[in-house]
Amino acid sequence: MKPRVEVVALDCLMVRLFDEISEANMPWMLAASEGLREAFGNHLIDLVPSYTTLMVHYDLMALNPTQARELIAEALIDLSPNARAKGKCHVLPVWYDLSVGPELTLLSRRSGLTVPEVIHRHSEHEYQVFALGFAPGFAFMGLVEEILAAPRLNTPRKKVAAGSVGIAERQTAAYPLVSPGGWNLIGRTPAKLFDRERDGYSLLQPGDTVRFEAVSHAEFINLGGDDTPLETLA
Known part of the structure; x- marks a missing residue:
């Protein structure tokens, strides 16, 4: 270095x-x-x-x-990593479904994996939070397996629902707020990623790690998730 x-x-x-x-x-x-x-x-x-x-x-x-x-x-003199300086590990529940994650099919075709295999591969890895940006509480995480990597959409969506989980190249992230976006959407989390009442505002911070946990539609709703299909967002 x-x-x-x-x-x-x-x-x-x-x-x-x-x-x-x-x-x-x-x-x-x-x-x-x-x-x-x-x-x-x-x-x-x-x-x-x-x-x-x-x-x-x-x-x-x-x-x-x-x-x-x-x-x-x-x-930076004599800089050395501090093994004790670790962030929090977060488990974010995700409802993986085509109604909220329309690119599941695209990633399946690109990778040659079935949709359940895409979901399994995305949710079995623990991701590093590298940085915050784009929108308040938007955490850039990685690294996604190369087989799941996919470029951003050629035409970004005008509106992406809060909690939408996506992939762009070898990065993954969850949208904390309703916003435009061009990532490949594969599911939705009910987790509140940005909160003005929270110390630091963002649930995720650089240095934290994240594991996505697949949950059923019923669990997603019980956790406060919004299952409004992507195409019906006003």
């Missing part, structure tokens, strides 16, 4: 730790996040993690760019 610092804005620097996406990156990303928060202290406005980078937004009234770079270098 050879960290590089890149300029994003007058008061933002990007720390690039890796060039390739890997689940093995996360312990190092968490260790670097902890070190940067300690080094910048009250002068840190925001720290935004992604798959391979950490964006450092600092107080330009307190630090100049040279000082910010010095703090970054200080934070």
Whole structure:
């Protein structure tokens, strides 16, 4: 690992730790996040993690760019992953059904697997939460098995229901709110992924892990799920 610092804005620097996406990156990303928060202290406005980078937004009234770079270098000295710095493991119930996951058939055709096999493969893996973005509480997770990977839709949908679970390339995610979207939808979770009353707002945070658990329609409804078919969304 050879960290590089890149300029994003007058008061933002990007720390690039890796060039390739890997689940093995996360312990190092968490260790670097902890070190940067300690080094910048009250002068840190925001720290935004992604798959391979950490964006450092600092107080330009307190630090100049040279000082910010010095703090970054200080934070990354003798960096080592902290085995104890692990996020939470979440189990998200999912109702996998064509009425809410119309791309189940598409993924079945692309992969050569049956729809039940697609569901089994997606739900048997524990996914790493790499980053939050796109919408409040939208967690980018991976890595999906290559056999299930599929490109985004050529034409994004104008409206995707909250809780919709999808796949894009080797990423998977659940939409926290009703929004446009172009991911391949395979099911829906009743979990409340974004809540203004929750500390941190988002249920999922970088460093957490997620396992999707297939549930029946009855279980989905009992858990508060909305089974409105995708095509009937107003």
